[in-house]
Amino acid sequence: MKNILFKFVVLYCFLFFAAGTVQGQCINSCSHDSLWTVCLAEVKIAPGSGDGDPVLNFYRPNKSFTTEDILSRVPALSLTRRSSFGQEPGIRALSGSRINVTLDGMKMFGACTDKMDPVSIYVEPQNLESFEVGTGACGAEHGSTFGGSLNMKLKDPDFNDDLAIKGLFGSTYHSVANSIFAFGGLDVSDKRWAAKLNAVYRKSHNYNAGGGEAVQFSAYEKNNLSASLKYLLSSNQTLKLDFLTDNGYKIGFPALTMDVRYAHARIGSMSWNYSSKASLIREAEIKVYSNTIRHMMDDRDRKGLLMHMDMPGSSKTNGANLNLNFYLLKNVNVYSKVDYYSNTLFAEMFMYPEGGRMMYMQTLPETKRQVGGIYISPVWQIDSLNKLTLGGRWDLSSTKMSDELGLAQLRIFYPDTDSSFHRNIRSAFLEYERRLSTRFVAGVQIGWSERLPSPQEMFGFYLYNRLDGFDYIGNPELRNEIASQYSFSLSYETKQWNVSLSPFLTMISHYIEGVPDGAASAMTEGANGVKLYDNTGDAILKGSELSIKYNAASGISLMSTGKFVHGQRDSGEPMWQIPPFKSLTSIKYRLGLYSIQAESELSARQNRINPASGETKTPSYILFHLRLSAVWMLGPRSIELNGGVENITDRFYHEHLDWSAIPRPGRNFYLTVAFRF
């Protein structure tokens, strides 16, 4: 494996430097239907933002797709599944606090200590315009990271010369889970005002796995409401208010012994925006935001347990961002950002033994983290063929856990520990892109970055991880994790074809993971033991993504993506939770307002596992989906019909990252009816 990668790099370097004759002159003028650079990409998902765009349909072929369904199709991303809802995104096999997940640049942190609520569950695709994915240190715009960043961009209401009212209403039915998904959106705008309203409701029962057997505790219900109001202050200044609320109820977690009773998020922001194409300052934005998440886990629906438990958690974040995008020189554009946030996390556990008194502990004592930082990234368009981007971030952080009970708990393990910690966190990257010929573009990126240990890794107390069956104890004295990384990209573009390959290498040191403590006994019933977080040495991740797009004038289009990651510890053992090779291919034929789309989803088996962590091998699978869509125009209005069948062969399967090998849904017929006006 190592060999292949090495050969590839050599070949790659050869292509990169040996391409002497450069003919192309269109780095800016050529139309790219992909927005990928070496390490930054934008995936548009909003309807209307690219009608007939094969890329758009690829990521969101079905209006009822959840945020995580779409994310799982983005190259470089993979999702860890613990239930039918609430999957955790990972970028190139790194997830959790190793990556940034932001909503329109706003920091948000899940409230559940067992990672049941990655913040992507609080957002519906109906709220979103696009996903911005930055791999590696390139994601530093949204916080110091070496895993990357996923920024979910909220939809922006548009102004209109005359008063305009537009809307979209619809509903979807899925047979596999007997589920209903209803959505509605309304846009009202004129010259100075623009408002957007969105409402989404989902109710899903237990779904059936391949073969027809129902997966218990996989039902969920949620609603989501968002409102956005924009006011034009002057020709180049706007003021915008955003509010979003998401309420999940009884989200079942088949992979765990508990379910989510409720998961509520309230998100609000106010921003002032300035933009001008002509002046020195191209764009400026000031944003103030606040969000609160309340999360409650319990096992009231489960039978045969030793005792019942309640695990409430909360997360509150306030912050402000100042973005400035200006020209330093004629061809040097500087992106800069000053930001601050404070996040307070708190999680408790109540246990009710039969006949005994209630027991209580703080699984995450109230911890307040404040981070302020500055990010600067000049982009130098050297000439029409060469582009150099530099980027750097410097954050100052303070993490404080001053709860007396929390300290008393933690001092059982760390008798002399402090309650307050101050750290510097830095990251930097360099990216160079070069057009080699009219058809070839190459790029290289080098990055170095640190990341703060998460509050859970520092102060968590008996946090049960279902995956390895250990109770985890935080370590306040953890050092920052550090990584250096190298990414490359090579793409081939013609009018019809776009092929791009992006291999990468990430080397992590002071790798944070749990180390078993033989002396401590596990708290959770049936757990294997207790692990203490520690910096445990080095880890190396390498892999690649490949994407192929073909768009013929005849109405046939094809898109195919593949991703692969290989992870290894310095001990020579494989890293755990590494997704195997996965490929998604979609062929679409479009005739006027009708289209038919066939898809295949292929995952290789994963035999490189870390048995010490309780990981098991996962077999390969291949799925087929068929989708049909039709639009009837009724003057300015239209009716859209989407239908199809997913997992046609009713395959019984699960992905490697899925917890407890809970099978994924079997054959599913779906139908969406939408009315647009």
Place this chain on the structure above:
Amino acid sequence: MKTRFLLYILVILSAVLTISSCKKDDENTPSPASQNPTTGLTLLSEAYAIGAGTKVEVWARSAYVTGYNDLYLYLKDSVTGAVVQDADITLLPMMDMGMMMHSAPCEHPSSHHSQDGLYHCSVVFLMSSMGGTWTLDATIHNHANGKTGIASMTVNVAEAAVSRLKSFISSTGGETLFVSLVEPKNPVVGINNLEVVVHKRMNMGMEFPADSSMTIEISPLMVSMGHGSPNNVNPTHVGMGHYKGAVNYTMSGDWNINFTFKSGGMVANNTLYFETLVP
């Protein structure tokens, strides 16, 4: 400008001084001699040691209860009422059950000099007053007047809500040993001092010498969940039959502390446990 600056300095300095002086007050738990030494204590019993010309008062933080009781004797001259600071004191607890009598383990004041007027001592009441009558005799040799006398008090011992006294018959030596839990008095989540005292029953229950020969291992157990806690410290002998260690509670609730007693490398008992309630 300058005066304002000076003013700031003054304000800050005074603030610092106030804070530091407050701290000192908190740290000085033993009250000064000028204050009443029995502050925070309750008077449980009193009697005259006839012949010694001394009034004996027994003070404690809480009422008499089965198990280990920390007691503070407060002696006064029966005529002048002056505090007696220098006296030899020996205690003798006795249970009269009608058909039979037995004594109880006790610890006499370690010095004939009082500490702020108080003599610290302790008694391990083996049973409550439901089964008979407890008397506590204090023999006083008052060094101020050179006289000796006995103060005899009838004391009412209540049954502890949660037992802090256990006994076992050693499977190595065959003798009966009493184990009293001294600490933790008020268990908390986190690290707690653990202290037990071991006494041997001898002479038909009339003598209870301290036993310092044991090796003790402990393991806390949350009974309802079946788990323990990490980094506990096994109690080791520190003198007078007292063994000190540490017990850790990872959460609130009902915890047992399981004990293993070893004597000469052999297990003397491994079934004894104390129940503790962590609020």
